[in-house]
Amino acid sequence: MKRVLSSLLLCAAACLPAAARAADYPTQNVRIVVPFGPGGGTDLTARAIAEQLTASLGKPVVVENRPGGNSVIASQVVATAAPDGHTLLLTTDIHAINAAYASKLPYDSLKDFSFVAQLTTSPLMLVAHPSTGIRSVADLVRRARAEPGRLSFASLGPSSPHYLGFEWFKRMAAVDVTDVPYKGGGQALADVLGGQVGLSLIVAGNGMKHARDGKLLAVAVTSPARTSIAPDVPTVAEGGYPEFAIVNWYGIFAPAGTPAAIVERLNREIGRALRNPAVVQRLTGAGLEPVTGSPADLEALVRRDIDKYRRIIQLTGAKLD
Numbered sequence: 457m458k459r460v461l462s463s464l465l466l467c468a469a470a471c472l473p474a475a476a477r478a479a480d481y482p483t484q485n486v487r488i489v490v491p492f493g494p495g496g497g498t499d500l501t502a503r504a505i506a507e508q509l510t511a512s513l514g515k516p517v518v519v520e521n522r523p524g525g526n527s528v529i530a531s532q533v534v535a536t537a538a539p540d541g542h543t544l545l546l547t548t549d550i551h552a553i554n555a556a557y558a559s560k561l562p563y564d565s566l567k568d569f570s571f572v573a574q575l576t577t578s579p580l581m582l583v584a585h586p587s588t589g590i591r592s593v594a595d596l597v598r599r600a601r602a603e604p605g606r607l608s609f610a611s612l613g614p615s616s617p618h619y620l621g622f623e624w625f626k627r628m629a630a631v632d633v634t635d636v637p638y639k640g641g642g643q644a645l646a647d648v649l650g651g652q653v654g655l656s657l658i659v660a661g662n663g664m665k666h667a668r669d670g671k672l673l674a675v676a677v678t679s680p681a682r683t684s685i686a687p688d689v690p691t692v693a694e695g696g697y698p699e700f701a702i703v704n705w706y707g708i709f710a711p712a713g714t715p716a717a718i719v720e721r722l723n724r725e726i727g728r729a730l731r732n733p734a735v736v737q738r739l740t741g742a743g744l745e746p747v748t749g750s751p752a753d754l755e756a757l758v759r760r761d762i763d764k765y766r767r768i769i770q771l772t773g774a775k776l777d
Contacts, residue, residue: 478717481541486517488544488708491530493523497659497742501575501706502546504738508729509722526554526615526776528561535563539713541722544572549705552761553615556769557776565762570719571755572708573726576744579679579703580618581663581686583672588654593629593676593695596655600631608634610644610656614774618657620765621678621702623772628697648672659704660685661743678702685743706744707754723751 486509488502499521506517522530527550537543555565563569584590588607590599600607611619619635626633636653638644648656649671660677664686667674676692677683680701692700708726710719729735730746739746768774 478715478721481718481721482513482515484542485515486513486542486544487520488517488546489520489522489530489534490546491522491524491527491550493521497578497744498546498548498706500742501739501744504735505546505575505708505726505729508732508735509725512725512728526550528554531565532562534709534711535568537711539570539711539715541710541714541718543711544722545569545709546575546706547709548707549617549703549761550615551707551709552758553617553620553765555762556765557615558766559776566755566758568712570710570712570714571751571758572710572719573723573751574747574749574754574757575706575708575726575730576739577679577703577705577747578744579660579677579683579685580621580657581660581677581689582622582655582657582675582692583648583663583666584655584675585648585651585653586670586673587651588673590655590675591673592690593692593697596675597629597631597696600629600633604632605634607655608636608653610636610638610648610653612641612644613637613639614776617702617704617765620768620772620774621700622655622657623774624702624768625692625697625700627771628700657702659743660689661741664689664743684745685740705747705757707757709754719751 488506490498490502492498502519506519509517522533527547531545534543534545551565554561590596609622611622613619644656645658647653660683663674666672674686674689676695677686677689678692680693682691727748730748736746
């Protein structure tokens with residue numbers, strides 16, 4: 457009996473520091489590390505969330521942009537940070553894509569992180585320059601089969617869902633479309649708008665804006681079902697490829713070992729922020745759909761995407777530069 461009581465006391469003592477940290481959290485500024493530069497969708501989302509968390513947590517929540525290394529630099533900063541909830545990572549589905557390539561990352565995309573909350577979802581939109589006359593998936597397939605290699609597609613490199621998604625579609629549809637790689641989305645979009653390249657996959661919100669202006673044709677969205685961002689635009693699945701689905705997402709991660717109570721509080725406060733009308737307006741204005749869910753939901757999403765992109769990479773033979 458004495459040994460049992462002694463063991464229980466030792467366990468209780470070991471748990472006290474973590475419990476105390478969770479009860480006192482946060483004790484200092486919280487930083488959200490973003491693997492991309494200022495001005496993009498991740499930066500906008502991080503700042504919208506940071507404003508709300510500053511108010512609800514009672515400590516300043518600051519955004520730190522750490523671009524470079526295909527998001528690896530920022531991810532490593534967080535993976536190696538103290539697991540106390542004061543350093544968070546806001547990243548995208550590139551977190552799953554990097555893991556799917558099975559490259560030598562300086563961290564494990566699953567084991568070295570605590571999953572906190574998914575923030576947004578955003579389908580891509582297949583767009584075409586008006587000169588192509590391509591208004592549907594069926595139009596694209598007919599043209600590509602009639603003129604192999606004549607159509608061109610502006611892609612963002614092998615680590616992007618844009619490239620992997622379209623390469624997957626090409627295998628499904630058995631078509632030959634020439635890939636034109638770009639280092640940034642801005643130049644890729646400019647060349648599609650200018651007609652130098654015929655096709656691209658871009659964020660659905662941007663696609664609708666240019667379609668309304670008559671500068672691009674909205675061909676299809678990549679989500680499993682139609683999106684509220686573009687309710688009149690059919691899905692690629694509706695175009696005859698029911699297995700096809702590619703959806704961008706943003707999520708918040710913390711270092712592995714972060715106390716569950718801190719993760720749960722962050723998840724709760726982030727969920728509250730994502731229901732704030734002002735935040736919803738900022739995100740939907742950027743073509744992003746706010747999403748709430750549990751830490752387990754985010755983990756399941758990451759695992760599914762790693763498996764999906766691994767299959768796509770194997771099918772297409774895609775390789776990192």
